[in-house]
Amino acid sequence: MSAPLTGLRVVETTSFVAGPLAGMTLAQLGAEVIRLDPASGPADAGRWPLDRDGHSLFWSGLNKGVRSVALDFRSPEGQELASALVTAPGEDAGLFVDNTIGRDFLSYEALSARRADLVHVHIQGHPDGRPAMDYAVNPLYGVPMLTRQVDSERPVNHVLPAWDIATGLLAVSGLLAGLHRRRQDGVGSRIDLALADVAAAHVAHLGWLAEAAERGHDRPRLGNHMFGAFGVDFACADGRRVIAVAITRQQWGDLVRLTGTGVVFDALAASTGADLSVEGQRFEHRSIIEAVLAPWFAARTAAEVVAAAADSRVMVGEFRSPKEVVDAYRRGDESAVLVEVEQGGSPMLTGTSPLRWDRAYAVPRPAPAFGSDTEWALADVLGLSDLEIGRLADAGVVRPSSPSPTSAPTPAMNGAR
Amino acid sequence: MSAPLTGLRVVETTSFVAGPLAGMTLAQLGAEVIRLDPASGPADAGRWPLDRDGHSLFWSGLNKGVRSVALDFRSPEGQELASALVTAPGEDAGLFVDNTIGRDFLSYEALSARRADLVHVHIQGHPDGRPAMDYAVNPLYGVPMLTRQVDSERPVNHVLPAWDIATGLLAVSGLLAGLHRRRQDGVGSRIDLALADVAAAHVAHLGWLAEAAERGHDRPRLGNHMFGAFGVDFACADGRRVIAVAITRQQWGDLVRLTGTGVVFDALAASTGADLSVEGQRFEHRSIIEAVLAPWFAARTAAEVVAAAADSRVMVGEFRSPKEVVDAYRRGDESAVLVEVEQGGSPMLTGTSPLRWDRAYAVPRPAPAFGSDTEWALADVLGLSDLEIGRLADAGVVRPSSPSPTSAPTPAMNGAR
Numbered sequence: 137m138s139a140p141l142t143g144l145r146v147v148e149t150t151s152f153v154a155g156p157l158a159g160m161t162l163a164q165l166g167a168e169v170i171r172l173d174p175a176s177g178p179a180d181a182g183r184w185p186l187d188r189d190g191h192s193l194f195w196s197g198l199n200k201g202v203r204s205v206a207l208d209f210r211s212p213e214g215q216e217l218a219s220a221l222v223t224a225p226g227e228d229a230g231l232f233v234d235n236t237i238g239r240d241f242l243s244y245e246a247l248s249a250r251r252a253d254l255v256h257v258h259i260q261g262h263p264d265g266r267p268a269m270d271y272a273v274n275p276l277y278g279v280p281m282l283t284r285q286v287d288s289e290r291p292v293n294h295v296l297p298a299w300d301i302a303t304g305l306l307a308v309s310g311l312l313a314g315l316h317r318r319r320q321d322g323v324g325s326r327i328d329l330a331l332a333d334v335a336a337a338h339v340a341h342l343g344w345l346a347e348a349a350e351r352g353h354d355r356p357r358l359g360n361h362m363f364g365a366f367g368v369d370f371a372c373a374d375g376r377r378v379i380a381v382a383i384t385r386q387q388w389g390d391l392v393r394l395t396g397t398g399v400v401f402d403a404l405a406a407s408t409g410a411d412l413s414v415e416g417q418r419f420e421h422r423s424i425i426e427a428v429l430a431p432w433f434a435a436r437t438a439a440e441v442v443a444a445a446a447d448s449r450v451m452v453g454e455f456r457s458p459k460e461v462v463d464a465y466r467r468g469d470e471s472a473v474l475v476e477v478e479q480g481g482s483p484m485l486t487g488t489s490p491l492r493w494d495r496a497y498a499v500p501r502p503a504p505a506f507g508s509d510t511e512w513a514l515a516d517v518l519g520l521s522d523l524e525i526g527r528l529a530d531a532g533v534v535r536p537s538s539p540s541p542t543s544a545p546t547p548a549m550n551g552a553r
Numbered sequence: 554m555s556a557p558l559t560g561l562r563v564v565e566t567t568s569f570v571a572g573p574l575a576g577m578t579l580a581q582l583g584a585e586v587i588r589l590d591p592a593s594g595p596a597d598a599g600r601w602p603l604d605r606d607g608h609s610l611f612w613s614g615l616n617k618g619v620r621s622v623a624l625d626f627r628s629p630e631g632q633e634l635a636s637a638l639v640t641a642p643g644e645d646a647g648l649f650v651d652n653t654i655g656r657d658f659l660s661y662e663a664l665s666a667r668r669a670d671l672v673h674v675h676i677q678g679h680p681d682g683r684p685a686m687d688y689a690v691n692p693l694y695g696v697p698m699l700t701r702q703v704d705s706e707r708p709v710n711h712v713l714p715a716w717d718i719a720t721g722l723l724a725v726s727g728l729l730a731g732l733h734r735r736r737q738d739g740v741g742s743r744i745d746l747a748l749a750d751v752a753a754a755h756v757a758h759l760g761w762l763a764e765a766a767e768r769g770h771d772r773p774r775l776g777n778h779m780f781g782a783f784g785v786d787f788a789c790a791d792g793r794r795v796i797a798v799a800i801t802r803q804q805w806g807d808l809v810r811l812t813g814t815g816v817v818f819d820a821l822a823a824s825t826g827a828d829l830s831v832e833g834q835r836f837e838h839r840s841i842i843e844a845v846l847a848p849w850f851a852a853r854t855a856a857e858v859v860a861a862a863a864d865s866r867v868m869v870g871e872f873r874s875p876k877e878v879v880d881a882y883r884r885g886d887e888s889a890v891l892v893e894v895e896q897g898g899s900p901m902l903t904g905t906s907p908l909r910w911d912r913a914y915a916v917p918r919p920a921p922a923f924g925s926d927t928e929w930a931l932a933d934v935l936g937l938s939d940l941e942i943g944r945l946a947d948a949g950v951v952r953p954s955s956p957s958p959t960s961a962p963t964p965a966m967n968g969a970r
Binding site for chain 2: 157293346495
């Protein structure tokens with residue numbers, strides 16, 4: 137069976153997380169995705185974490201399965217080639233994702249003048265075009281203030297670039313919706329998507345802004361306590377911590393039975409009138425529930441807690457570091473969504489798409505070497521001759537692919553770098 | 554101009570965040586999305602935060618613009634109606650999203666036997682079918698350990714259900730990719746998507762697992778310091794905090810100029826050999842950079858800092874609570890992605906889709922009243938007569954829509970509740 141987007145061709149010019157994730161996600165679904173990179177290299181090709189040889193594990197992780205074409209974006213000819221690749225004909229082409237700023241030749245206006253039915257997703261920082269990035273946007277929309285620990289006023293900016301991830305995945309949805317519309321009505325689409333809007337909208341979708349508007353004040357600091365239900369972390373006998381969550385009435389019943397605390401909670405209900413079968417009341421009484429449950433956790437190792445909860449509906453999870461996830465992977469205890477790919481001659485632990493088609497994960501592929509598909513794209517997509525491609529390489533307009541490592545670079549190539 | 558997915562009909566049976574977000578996102582793109590709800594009401598209809606009247610701002614926020622059909626899932630006739638709605642004919646129908654467990658009549662096997670080209674996205678907790686939720690999955694994949702503060706061993710589980718959001722948006726991409734494949738090849742798709750896999754894959758995409766595998770140990774605790782570049786929060790003169798981030802060489806140059814700290818950093822470079830124009834070296838020297846910059850921030854209010862940085866490339870953002878975002882919205886200082894909708898007779902502050910089509914945000918719509926589209930769906934989608942619909946309502950198989958608030962419920966309706 138072929139992957140669902142087999143036959144589609146998407147061109148992208150992006151860096152950092154959201155744009156590359158969009159391109160990679162489309163590639164994992166079967167599309168042929170062509171990155172257009174500046175001849176000086178991708179802006180984020182040196183981003184940490186790095187491997188022992190100084191290659192970016194970040195870049196390799198977010199650009200798996202796409203092709204790389206290297207062009208001198210500053211030269212008129214390089215700009216012409218980029219525009220031609222984006223607007224090349226074909227009902228399965230004319231699909232573009234970018235997060236560039238100030239490259240007028242890649243604007244919707246310029247590109248749609250060449251191909252009217254272009255579907256173009258333009259990823260921005262702020263909706264007015266100002267640059268932004270996840271770590272600087274997240275503070276604006278309240279999440280670090282809500283993540284504060286109970287004993288500190290200092291906001292906690294979580295490490296996960298969640299808005300980048302959401303933006304990249306929304307870009308995929310936008311592109312596919314635009315393609316659907318084009319097939320339906322024959323029209324192209326200009327689609328803009330700002331990281332800051334993604335943060336604002338989703339915080340609003342969750343009801344957090346409506347809540348503050350209704351109450352006129354913010355939630356108290358909750359630390360690791362879950363809002364509106366019962367969920368918090370506990371220390372175990374071996375010093376490890378687990379999270380335990382009971383949202384439904386059934387999960388709460390199971391948690392009480394598991395921990396043998398029914399008598400205490402019955403007495404508590406009788407003396408205070410608290411009805412702990414109600415989700416919101418479990419939240420209101422979270423501190424006493426935590427205190428009553430803590431000894432059961434403290435008397436067991438994390439592994440014993442997880443094993444004991446396995447037959448119940450209680451959701452329990454052990455806090456693991458990335459290294460511990462790697463150890464579990466090495467033991468064969470992880471989902472097949474985690475895979476190793478050969479990246480630049482050595483295996484890299486990474487992930488494939490979590491979307492399983494007919495119960496199977498997508499076949500993982502490595503990230504491309506920078507510029508490795510330049511000649512292929514010029515020949516196969518634009519139909520240029522070897523002679524013409526050679527001229528463009530000599531002129532430094534394109535960076536030829538796969539130069540033999542032992543061959544000395546030409547002066548023109550140095551210039552292109 | 555019509556919305557891009559106008560004409561598509563999607564049926565969903567979901568609760569909590571990921572599934573409803575998928576349905577709502579499709580509705581915001583123009584699809585007609587029909588929720589199938591159990592006659593007892595949605596499982597998460599009482600989820601906090603609540604408004605003054607006890608209605609869930611969470612549920613209303615995540616179910617905007619969809620229709621609600623209420624059926625007794627336990628009765629064979631209710632199950633038959635649900636299956637018929639999912640598999641109703643039409644090239645723009647036969648699209649289904651669910652996150653149910655143990656409802657065999659909603660399985661891909663059962664539904665595809667009625668409509669072979671069904672596109673079905675089944676959202677799971679773990680890939681083996683075990684239930685899970687964001688707050689219990691996030692600890693498993695390392696994020697709370699990486700978000701720890703420098704002075705504490707305790708993991709910090711951030712409040713944002715980021716994996717839920719990513720799962721919902723990936724479900725949209727999966728459904729649209731499946732639709733594309735059906736139009737291309739005429740075949741249906743069974744698509745499974747597990748929340749835990751979404752977490753594992755994206756942590757891996759970011760290079761965090763490869764990093765731990767390469768190094769053999771975990772990153773140090775960083776608190777609010779950004780990894781691999783310079784970014785951290787500072788206290789301002791008015792007690793507020795701002796984040797300041799400089800990733801590129803240009804941003805770093807601007808930050809040094811803005812704060813007038815060039816002389817200090819030049820001296821530092823001369824005495825230690827540190828090349829602070831390199832992103833990774835700024836990370837390695839983050840503590841001293843933070844200390845050198847801190848007085849500049851401490852001498853200004855947050856508003857002064859933001860104003861001073863406005864003309865530079867430095868990314869600065871003020872930490873705001875949800876209430877402060879609401880205040881900014883009320884002042885007219887927020888993006889038009891934030892909107893108010895009339896929800897149950899009063900305005901609710903929420904968001905529309907961040908995807909702008911031809912520069913315009915989607916028109917916001919409120920969430921449906923529970924069961925408000927039952928009769929419409931039975932008549933318009935399934936072609937049932939008024940007589941037949943009346944019989945189903947009397948038998949408690951469906952919950953009729955919009956009962957007059959003053960009319961006494963019939964015994965059959967009570968039974969259906």
